[in-house]
Amino acid sequence: MDTIFEPIKSKLHEIDSIDYGKPRKKIVILGAGMAGLVSAYELSKLGHEVTIYEASNRVGGRVWTKRFADGQYHEFGAMRIPEAHDHTRYYAKDVCKLDFRRFVNDHDEDDAFYYIKGIKSQxxxxxxxxxxxxxxxxxxxxxxxxxxxxxxxxxxxxxxxxxxxxxxxxxxxxxxxxxxxxxxxxxxxxxxxxxxxxxxxxxxxxxxxxxxxxxxxxxxxxxxxxxxxxxxxxxxxxEPRESNQTGLLDEIVGGLDLLPTTLASKLQDNVNINYGREVISLEKQQEKIQVVLRNTKDKSDIQSIDCDYVICTIPFAVLRRIKLIGLSEAKNRAIRNLSYASSIKVLLHCRERFWESKYKIIGGGSQTDLINRSIYYPSDNFRPMAVRKMSKTKGLHTSFVRYDREVIDKDVSKGPGVLLGSYSWGADARRLGTLPHKKREEVVKNTIANFHPEIMEEGMVDDSASMFWDEYDWAGGAFCFMNPGDFVRYYEDTIAPEGKLFFAGEHCSLDQGWIQGAIISALRTIKDIVSQ
Structure with a gap:
C-alpha cells in the first residue's frame, strides 16, 4: 500500500530536494481554499513569491464553520477527518497545532434512530x-x-x-x-x-x-x-495504514475552519492575498498565462495580469462559466463533463440538547428515507470511556464503533446545541435546496419530529442556518463525484497542466470530497512547478 499512499513528509522532502538551487519564481494562485492555502504555504516557505486571488471575503472554500451568537457552531462543509488522512492531520496538528477530538460517526451511537418506510426504530x-x-x-x-x-x-x-x-x-x-x-x-x-x-x-x-x-x-x-x-x-x-490506527474519525476542537484560518495566518510575507476578486477569463499564451479579474463589489473594476505560473484551484463547476482561451480540447472536455455532487446542510440551533438529556444520544446520527436523510448530533459533549466493539470493516460507509461513554458535562446537556437536522445529497439535496431557508427549516423539523417530537416545541429551535452548495457562487456543487466511466475518460485530463497553468483542488485528486484530496493535489502541483 506504500506505493499507493505516499506519506506526506516524503513528498515534502522530495519537493525540497527538487527545488534546491533553482531560481525563485512568481506564482499566482486562484482560490484560497485548502488547495490554494497549502500551495501558498509550501511555496512561500521555499522563498517563491506568491499572490492569491480569492473571489469571496474569506479563506477555506468549502471548509466553513457556521457560528451562532452564543458560540455554538456546526459545519456547513467538511466536518470530519479520517485517521488515515495523514496530509490533513499534518497541517492541522503539526503545522497549525490544532486539537482533535473524536467525531462520533453516523452508526456509532446505538441509541439513535432509523425512520424508514414509516417505521421508527432505535x-x-x-x-x-x-x-x-x-x-x-x-x-x-x-x-x-x-x-x-x-x-x-x-x-x-x-x-x-x-x-x-x-x-x-x-x-x-x-x-x-x-x-x-x-x-x-x-x-x-x-x-x-x-x-x-x-x-x-x-x-x-x-x-x-x-x-x-x-x-x-x-x-x-x-x-x-x-x-x-x-x-x-x-x-x-x-483503512488504517499504521499499527496504532483504528480507522476512527476526528473533528477539530473549535470548528474545522480553524484549519484554513490558522494556516492563512502562518503565510509568510512573500504571500499576498487579494479578496473579492473573481476570475472572468483565463488565457494560455505562448509564454505567459493571462488572468482577467473583476472586483466583486465594483463590476467596473477589471484587472488583467500576465503571470509566469498559475495554480487554478477553482472548481470545474465554476470554471465552466469562465472564459477559457487556449486550453486543449481534452482539458475543455474534462471541465465540461466532470460530475459534481449536490449537498445541503440544515443546522438547527436548539435551546436544549434534548437528545442528550432525554434520549442519551451523545454524537452519532439518525437516518431516514425522508428528504432530510441524515441527522447528526454534536460530538462535543462525548467522552469515550472504552471501545467496546469495532466493526470488521473499516471504510467510511461500512464501519461503526460502539463505546462505553458518558457526557462530559451534564449541565451542557441541559443547555443549547446545534443539531445537523439534514445532511442530504443528490436529488434530495436539490429538492430541499430549491426552497427558501425558512421553508427548509420547516420541512426538516417535520421529518425529525417522527422520532424527536421535542423539535416542534415552541422556541425549541431558536435559530437556524443552511447551505446548499449548488447555489453558492464560488463552489457550484459540494464536491466532485464521478459517474461510471468518468475516471477512465477524464481523470488524467483533469489533473494535467496546460503549459504553465496548473490545476489543484479536491476534484484534481482521487480523494474527492475530502480535504486530503485538495492537499494531495496541491503538493503534486507544487512538485510540477518547482521541477521546471
Whole structure:
C-alpha cells in the first residue's frame, strides 16, 4: 500500500530536494481554499513569491464553520477527518497545532434512530422493530440476524458484498495501482469503472426492501448511479495504514475552519492575498498565462495580469462559466463533463440538547428515507470511556464503533446545541435546496419530529442556518463525484497542466470530497512547478 499512499513528509522532502538551487519564481494562485492555502504555504516557505486571488471575503472554500451568537457552531462543509488522512492531520496538528477530538460517526451511537418506510426504530432495536416489517428474503434476514447476534449491525448488508470486492482488488497490485492511477489501467478496473454502485449491489441483494434499507441507512440511495470505483477508493483510503490506527474519525476542537484560518495566518510575507476578486477569463499564451479579474463589489473594476505560473484551484463547476482561451480540447472536455455532487446542510440551533438529556444520544446520527436523510448530533459533549466493539470493516460507509461513554458535562446537556437536522445529497439535496431557508427549516423539523417530537416545541429551535452548495457562487456543487466511466475518460485530463497553468483542488485528486484530496493535489502541483 506504500506505493499507493505516499506519506506526506516524503513528498515534502522530495519537493525540497527538487527545488534546491533553482531560481525563485512568481506564482499566482486562484482560490484560497485548502488547495490554494497549502500551495501558498509550501511555496512561500521555499522563498517563491506568491499572490492569491480569492473571489469571496474569506479563506477555506468549502471548509466553513457556521457560528451562532452564543458560540455554538456546526459545519456547513467538511466536518470530519479520517485517521488515515495523514496530509490533513499534518497541517492541522503539526503545522497549525490544532486539537482533535473524536467525531462520533453516523452508526456509532446505538441509541439513535432509523425512520424508514414509516417505521421508527432505535439502532439497537432494529432486529425487533424494523426488520420484521420489511419484505426481506430469508437469506437477507439471516444475514442481519447473524450480524446482530455477533454485535454487528445493519451495515453488514452493504459491507458483505463490498468486502469480497475490496479483498479481490487489494490482492492484485496491478488492479490496486490502476484504481488509484498509480499504474496503467487494467481490464478489471476498466470494467468496474463502467459499473454504478446500484448495479453492483443488485448483483448481491435480492429484495427491493434490502436495497431500500441499505440506501436509507447509508444515505447512498441518491447515488446508486455513481461509479462503484469511487466507493472502492473511499473505503480503501479510510483503512488504517499504521499499527496504532483504528480507522476512527476526528473533528477539530473549535470548528474545522480553524484549519484554513490558522494556516492563512502562518503565510509568510512573500504571500499576498487579494479578496473579492473573481476570475472572468483565463488565457494560455505562448509564454505567459493571462488572468482577467473583476472586483466583486465594483463590476467596473477589471484587472488583467500576465503571470509566469498559475495554480487554478477553482472548481470545474465554476470554471465552466469562465472564459477559457487556449486550453486543449481534452482539458475543455474534462471541465465540461466532470460530475459534481449536490449537498445541503440544515443546522438547527436548539435551546436544549434534548437528545442528550432525554434520549442519551451523545454524537452519532439518525437516518431516514425522508428528504432530510441524515441527522447528526454534536460530538462535543462525548467522552469515550472504552471501545467496546469495532466493526470488521473499516471504510467510511461500512464501519461503526460502539463505546462505553458518558457526557462530559451534564449541565451542557441541559443547555443549547446545534443539531445537523439534514445532511442530504443528490436529488434530495436539490429538492430541499430549491426552497427558501425558512421553508427548509420547516420541512426538516417535520421529518425529525417522527422520532424527536421535542423539535416542534415552541422556541425549541431558536435559530437556524443552511447551505446548499449548488447555489453558492464560488463552489457550484459540494464536491466532485464521478459517474461510471468518468475516471477512465477524464481523470488524467483533469489533473494535467496546460503549459504553465496548473490545476489543484479536491476534484484534481482521487480523494474527492475530502480535504486530503485538495492537499494531495496541491503538493503534486507544487512538485510540477518547482521541477521546471
Amino acid at each position: 439502532h439497537k432495536k432494529a432486529l425487533e422493530e424494523l426488520i420484521p416489517k420489511l419484505n426481506l428474503t430469508l437469506g437477507e434476514k439471516e444475514i442481519v440476524k447473524r450480524a446482530i447476534a455477533n454485535d454487528e449491525n445493519l451495515l453488514v448488508l452493504l459491507g458483505t458484498p463490498f468486502a469480497s470486492l475490496l479483498e479481490e482488488i487489494k490482492s492484485k497490485s496491478e488492479d490496486l495501482e490502476a484504481l488509484f492511477a498509480k499504474g496503467p489501467i487494467t481490464s478489471r478496473i476498466q470494467e468496474l469503472d463502467q459499473l454504478s454502485l446500484g448495479d453492483f449491489l443488485r448483483r448481491f441483494v435480492n429484495s427491493q426492501d434490502a436495497l431500500d434499507l441499505i440506501g436509507a441507512i447509508t444515505a447512498l440511495e441518491v447515488w446508486w448511479d455513481k461509479a462503484v470505483t469511487m466507493f472502492l477508493r473511499d473505503e480503501i483510503s479510510q
